[in-house]
Every structure is written in structure tokens, then in C-alpha cells.
Amino acid sequence: MPHQSGSLRVALLGCGVVGTQVARLLTEQADDLAARVGARLELVGIAVRDTTAEREGVDPALLTQDADELVTRADVVVEVMGGIEPARTLILRAIEHGASVVTANKALLAADGPTLYAAADAAGVDLYFEAAVAGAIPIVRPVRESLAGDRVQRVLGIVNGTTNYVLDKMATDGLDLDQAVKEAQALGYAEADPTADVEGYDAAAKAAILASLAFHTRVSIDDVHREGITGLTADDVAWAASTGRTLKLLAIAERNTADDGTEGIQVRVHPALVPSDHPLAGVRGAFNAVFVEAEAAGELMFYGRGAGGAPTASAVLGDVVSVARHRVLGGRGPVESSYADLPVLPADSARTRYQVRLEVRDQPGVLAQVAAVLAEHGVSIESVRQSAVPDDHVALLLITTHTASERALSGTVEAISGLDVVRAVVSVLRVEGA
Numbered sequence: 368m369p370h371q372s373g374s375l376r377v378a379l380l381g382c383g384v385v386g387t388q389v390a391r392l393l394t395e396q397a398d399d400l401a402a403r404v405g406a407r408l409e410l411v412g413i414a415v416r417d418t419t420a421e422r423e424g425v426d427p428a429l430l431t432q433d434a435d436e437l438v439t440r441a442d443v444v445v446e447v448m449g450g451i452e453p454a455r456t457l458i459l460r461a462i463e464h465g466a467s468v469v470t471a472n473k474a475l476l477a478a479d480g481p482t483l484y485a486a487a488d489a490a491g492v493d494l495y496f497e498a499a500v501a502g503a504i505p506i507v508r509p510v511r512e513s514l515a516g517d518r519v520q521r522v523l524g525i526v527n528g529t530t531n532y533v534l535d536k537m538a539t540d541g542l543d544l545d546q547a548v549k550e551a552q553a554l555g556y557a558e559a560d561p562t563a564d565v566e567g568y569d570a571a572a573k574a575a576i577l578a579s580l581a582f583h584t585r586v587s588i589d590d591v592h593r594e595g596i597t598g599l600t601a602d603d604v605a606w607a608a609s610t611g612r613t614l615k616l617l618a619i620a621e622r623n624t625a626d627d628g629t630e631g632i633q634v635r636v637h638p639a640l641v642p643s644d645h646p647l648a649g650v651r652g653a654f655n656a657v658f659v660e661a662e663a664a665g666e667l668m669f670y671g672r673g674a675g676g677a678p679t680a681s682a683v684l685g686d687v688v689s690v691a692r693h694r695v696l697g698g699r700g701p702v703e704s705s706y707a708d709l710p711v712l713p714a715d716s717a718r719t720r721y722q723v724r725l726e727v728r729d730q731p732g733v734l735a736q737v738a739a740v741l742a743e744h745g746v747s748i749e750s751v752r753q754s755a756v757p758d759d760h761v762a763l764l765l766i767t768t769h770t771a772s773e774r775a776l777s778g779t780v781e782a783i784s785g786l787d788v789v790r791a792v793v794s795v796l797r798v799e800g801a
């Protein structure tokens with residue numbers, strides 16, 4: 368129900384990269400938003416740490432350090448402060464006071480989403496989070512609502528703008544990782560602590576959220592196998608290009624069957640090589656792209672800006688309009704659906720293709736020894752490329768495998784690295800997208 372004034376009171380928690388843009392859009396588009404909602408959206412306060420800092424286009428009179436009090440006098444609370452606490456306590460307090468909540472906080476949802484969903488359910492209010500996954504791209508709503516009648520098999524994509532920007536800059540401008548991260552921070556793409564981006568935590572949180580929605584199963588960030596991009600070198604990036612592939616940080620959530628026949632899901636985030644003519648290879652800068660494969664729908668692709676203040680604010684405002692409409696017209700949006708309760712399978716039963724780069728002695732019989740180890744572990748070779756290193760009696764071997772399990776591959780690599788003829792296992796990278 369609208370407040371006595373005929374408007375809905377909106378409280379904003381956080382006024383940084385995203386919050387500033389949310390405040391701007393709420394003000395600049397006030398008339399259009401009122402027409403779409405059926406009531407005016409009145410920004411009643413903005414909680415920040417520092418009320419003295421300059422914030423472009425934001426009325427300083429709205430700023431407060433008292434977030435606890437602010438959430439008790441709002442119909443809709445928008446949480447864009449990030450982090451686990453005090454965000455969780457404030458969201459729960461807002462819900463307890465009957466407010467609907469919109470959040471962009473994937474870290475919190477992936478760590479403790481069920482507590483928030485249960486609280487919203489008990490209070491009969493909405494908890495919306497489109498901006499938590501892939502910035503401006505509508506992906507939460509399509510998976511949660513549009514595909515609710517289908518059976519999702521797999522979700523695969525680039526869901527972190529910072530790492531995509533970094534890998535792109537390393538490949539195209541020759542920047543090193545630290546330089547590229549600094550640029551991503553300056554552009555407002557990175558998390559408050561960019562370790563969350565480069566070590567894959569942010570993508571893992573998003574993968575957990577998407578997996579929960581797609582498979583109607585509770586998946587937390589702890590269920591996600593996670594590898595970031597800090598182990599990648601400029602050499603890996605250059606080699607990828609020389610073999611017609613591009614390195615991307617991918618998030619993959621899929622139905623799978625474990626070796627013992629258990630049917631479940633696997634959720635993983637790691638760098639992977641994709642063919643340079645694959646649509647994911649063409650995702651540049653901080654853009655994101657997500658493929659969803661569903662039984663009846665087939666393959667769907669969602670693409671757009673995955674990070675940044677204005678794109679993320681667009682997703683936040685979409686949610687604000689939805690929850691505000693519910694308050695005006697009655698009713699609620701979808702609640703948590705976890706009825707399927709599928710087991711999350713161990714990461715080492717995941718199956719994919721691999722590219723293994725080795726430095727070996729340049730002498731007869733070496734290739735045969737390496738091939739024998741692969742055969743012993745049941746890993747089939749798709750192709751081998753050998754190139755000599757001048758004057759060093761060393762050859763570089765680039766082996767691409769057919770599909771194999773993580774377990775078989777890691778056993779193979781361990782055995783190969785123990786061969787006398789192998790000087791170094793330079794890199795082991797997964798290959799996705801054919």
C-alpha cells in the first residue's frame with residue numbers, strides 16, 4: 368500500500384558506484400516511474416559511512432549514517448552497500464518492518480540467501496535481486512520466471528565484468544594483470560576488494576545464485592569449485608591466441624551424473640579456452656554473456672553490460688518498479704524454489720576437454736612416453752602440436768584432449784610431471800565451447 372502521502376518511500380543503503388546512479392535515476396525519471404508504478408517513489412534517505420563526502424547529483428540532506436533507523440521508515444529498501452554485515456542485518460530489519468527489498472549483493476545472497484528468502488516469505492514482502500548477477504542483463508527474471516515451465520540443463524557464461532576486462536586488456540593491449548585491474552577499479556567495475564573478482568569469488572557467488580534458480584536447489588558459494596585468473600600469465604594469454612582460442616573466466620552450472628550414478632549438479636568457475644570464433648570469445652571489456660540450455664527452449668543467450676554504475680542501476684530500478692507495483696496493486700513476486708534439492712556433485716567428476724602445455728626433452732621416444740601416460744589414464748588425445756626451442760634441446764608440446772574427467776586429467780598430469788623426459792608442465796587449461 369502507498370504511504371498516507373500517496374507515494375512509496377524508498378530508502379537507499381549505499382551511495383557509491385551503483386547507489387549514486389540509482390539516486391540519479393530515481394530523481395531524473397520520477398514522473399515516468401510514478402506513471403509505471405501507479406504511485407510516486409519518494410527517496411526518503413541514503414545511508415552511507417561518510418555524510419560529508421561530495422556525491423554528484425545527490426541532495427546532501429538525504430544522507431545519514433543511521434541506516435538502522437532509515438530502514439524502519441521505508442516501503443522499499445534498496446541495498447547497494449555490499450558486504451555481508453551490516454547489509455544482512457539491515458535487510459532483515461527492513462523486512463521485519465514490512466519493507467520490500469531490492470539488493471545487488473551477490474556475496475550476501477550466495478552466502479546466506481535462504482535466511483533472507485525465508486524472512487521475506489514470512490513477512491509477505493518481495494526480495495528482488497536482478498542486479499546481483501551480470502549487471503544490466505536480465506538473467507535472474509528469465510531463469511526464475513520465464514523458464515519456470517522448462518527444465519534447465521546447463522548455464523554457462525561470463526558473469527564477471529572485471530576479469531573479462533582484465534583478460535581482454537591482457538590479450539589486446541598487452542597490459543599486465545595489476546595494471547588492468549587498476550583500470551577496472553577506476554571504471555567502477557571492480558568490487559570494493561578486487562580480490563573478489565580476480566580470485567573468482569564474485570563469479571562463484573553469481574554461479575551459486577544462477578544454479579539455485581535454474582535447478583530449484585539451494586547452492587551456496589561453498590558448493591562452487593572456484594579458480595580465479597591470478598594463476599594466468601601473459602604467456603598463457605598469448606599462447607591461447609596463437610592456437611586460435613581466447614581465455615575467459617567462465618561460470619558453469621550443469622546437470623551431471625557422478626561415477627556412482629548419482630544424478631546431481633555441478634557448479635564451477637575457472638578460466639577456460641574458447642575458440643576465437645565462439646560468441647563468448649567476442650565478449651569484450653566488462654560485458655557479460657550467459658548461455659542457458661533448457662530442454663524445450665533449446666539454447667538461449669543473454670548479453671550486455673555486466674558491471675558499472677548506470678547499467679547496474681538499470682537492473683536495480685527494474686526491480687524497484689516491480690516490487691513497488693506489487694505494493695500498489697497487491698500480490699508478490701516469486702519466492703524461493705528449492706524443492707528439487709539436487710545433490711551438488713564433487714568437482715573432480717566434472718568432464719571437459721583440456722589443453723596441456725609441456726616442456727620436454729627434444730629426443731626420440733618422448734612423445735610416445737607422454738602418449739602412453741595419457742592412454743593409461745583413459746584420456747584420449749585430440750591433437751598434438753610440437754615446436755622446438757632453438758639451441759636448448761627442448762621441445763614444447765601442446766596436447767589437446769577429448770572430453771575427460773577432472774579426476775582422470777589430474778592423475779595424468781601428475782604422472783606426466785614425474786617423467787624424466789618432462790622438464791615442466793607449463794600449463795593445464797580447460798577447453799569449453801567445442
Ligand code: NDP
Nearest residue numbers: 381382383384385415416417447448449471472674675679
Ligand atoms: P561502492 O563501494 O562504490 O559503494 C558502497 C556504498 O555503500 C558507499 O556509498 C559506502 O559509503 C556505503 N557503505 C558501505 N558500507 C557501509 C556501512 N557499513 N554503512 C553505511 N554505508 C556503507 O560499491 P558499489 O556501488 O560498486 O557496489 C555496491 C553493491 O552492488 C555491492 O554489493 C556490489 O557487489 C554490487 N554490484 C556492483 C556492481 C558494479 O559494477 N560496481 C555491479 C553489480 C552489483 P561511503 O560512500 O560513505 O563509503
Ligand code: HSE
Nearest residue numbers: 527528529557558674
Ligand atoms: N565486480 C563485478 C564485476 C560487478 O566485475 O562483474 C558486477 O557484478
